[in-house]
Amino acid sequence: MCIGTELTRGELVNSNATWLASALTDLGFDVVEDVVVDDDSSRIAATLERLGKAVRVIVCTGGLGPTTDDLTTQAVAAALGVKIVRDDASLEAIRRRIEKAGRTLLASNAKQADFPQGADIMPNPVGTAPGYGVTIGGASAFFMPGVPGEMKRMFEDHLVPRIRTLAMRTTHQVRLRTYGLPESLVGERLAGVEESFPGVVIGYRAHFPEIEVKVLARAGSNESARELCDRATTEVRARLANIVYGDVDDTFAGVVGRVVRNRGFTLAIAESCTGGLVGHMITREPGASEFLLVDAVTYANSAKTRLLGIDEEVIRGHGAVSSEVAAAMAEGVRRVSGADVALSLTGIAGPAGGTAAKPVGTVFIAVAVASGTTVTEKHFPGDRHQIQTAAAYAGLDLIRQACV
Numbered sequence: 001m002c003i004g005t006e007l008t009r010g011e012l013v014n015s016n017a018t019w020l021a022s023a024l025t026d027l028g029f030d031v032v033e034d035v036v037v038d039d040d041s042s043r044i045a046a047t048l049e050r051l052g053k054a055v056r057v058i059v060c061t062g063g064l065g066p067t068t069d070d071l072t073t074q075a076v077a078a079a080l081g082v083k084i085v086r087d088d089a090s091l092e093a094i095r096r097r098i099e100k101a102g103r104t105l106l107a108s109n110a111k112q113a114d115f116p117q118g119a120d121i122m123p124n125p126v127g128t129a130p131g132y133g134v135t136i137g138g139a140s141a142f143f144m145p146g147v148p149g150e151m152k153r154m155f156e157d158h159l160v161p162r163i164r165t166l167a168m169r170t171t172h173q174v175r176l177r178t179y180g181l182p183e184s185l186v187g188e189r190l191a192g193v194e195e196s197f198p199g200v201v202i203g204y205r206a207h208f209p210e211i212e213v214k215v216l217a218r219a220g221s222n223e224s225a226r227e228l229c230d231r232a233t234t235e236v237r238a239r240l241a242n243i244v245y246g247d248v249d250d251t252f253a254g255v256v257g258r259v260v261r262n263r264g265f266t267l268a269i270a271e272s273c274t275g276g277l278v279g280h281m282i283t284r285e286p287g288a289s290e291f292l293l294v295d296a297v298t299y300a301n302s303a304k305t306r307l308l309g310i311d312e313e314v315i316r317g318h319g320a321v322s323s324e325v326a327a328a329m330a331e332g333v334r335r336v337s338g339a340d341v342a343l344s345l346t347g348i349a350g351p352a353g354g355t356a357a358k359p360v361g362t363v364f365i366a367v368a369v370a371s372g373t374t375v376t377e378k379h380f381p382g383d384r385h386q387i388q389t390a391a392a393y394a395g396l397d398l399i400r401q402a403c404v
Helices: 015-027 041-052 072-080 088-100 107-113 148-166 183-189 222-243 252-262 277-283 301-308 312-318 323-337 384-402
Strands: 057-061 084-086 114-116 120-122 131-136 139-144 171-179 200-207 210-218 244-247 267-271 292-297 341-347 362-369 372-379
Touching: 015 057, 015 148, 015 171, 041 057, 041 072, 041 131, 041 139, 057 148, 072 084, 072 114, 072 131, 072 139, 088 107, 107 114, 114 131, 120 148, 131 148, 139 148, 171 222, 183 200, 183 210, 183 222, 200 222, 210 222, 222 244, 244 252, 252 277, 252 384, 267 277, 267 323, 277 292, 277 384, 292 301, 292 323, 301 312, 301 323, 312 323, 323 341, 323 362, 323 372, 341 384, 362 384, 372 384
Parallel strands: 057 139, 267 292, 267 341
Antiparallel strands: 084 114, 120 131, 131 139, 171 210, 171 244, 200 210, 341 362, 362 372
């Protein structure tokens, strides 16, 4: 349950619900409802009373802040029919954190030390709003701040120890990350898996340009569910083959980076249409400094000439978006950096700039290594962001192939 008018109005993406549903599923819970309620005390209380009759555990985020629209505690107290009381230890912890930041404790801050009478208080080590737990109807209900970083820390530190034993633990799930096929073709490859493994449900989540495949097994015990899930996952991996690049905690750029690092190679990149996106994806992952030497965003033709040493005649003769310029970019950045592997991308991301011969979405991607240079021509559909993202993934995939 997530509370906040900014969520019901669509002003904020509800990332907390996605993260919590996944974490609770991993613990063995069957998540049956995801509800969003605006900052209205009566609606919050009514929703809690309804859920308290229907489920065993309620996990709630939001509405514990210092402002007048933070009404969660008021609503919980109303649903329970109890008073709101102030906790001195929580107040002192809030005071210390605020004064450490050079501010003065205000009455609005002190409000965050108020709890429904009898609540089990959960300290917040990274923020000012503590969480707490109560019993509503037949459910154990837990309330946490809406700030994602604070919520996740509190969930791991305080909720998991409290709710782990409440999970039925008759399910087990494996999540696989894939790249290279659209959702429809991934689904076709996995047709019949559920029939071959009764108790298994295959789910899909498209996150362009990736497809996440979820293998969920349900059995009489957690051990049986895990064994069934493992067997089904082996079959899924065999059918999907090399489009599976990792598990739920992996990223495509991180996996590609590990391949480069494990080979002991160094990498250089020259980007035009992607504007540094490939380098950003790689450096977002830890350990990139071990292999990435340079990411040159040579957007202008003059930069391609001055920084990469590309002959102006090559650009004039073939155009900046061409296989010849892509090859020269990769070879140039490899030469100036001394890298083992070099990647380049040049294309038309749109929405304007396309021609009949080279429409929007045309991208040339080159990889240069000691044995030579290969250029791949791609045509990506979609808007500017989608074309840039698709091109960046395709470039990373070509790096991976070059390092095998």
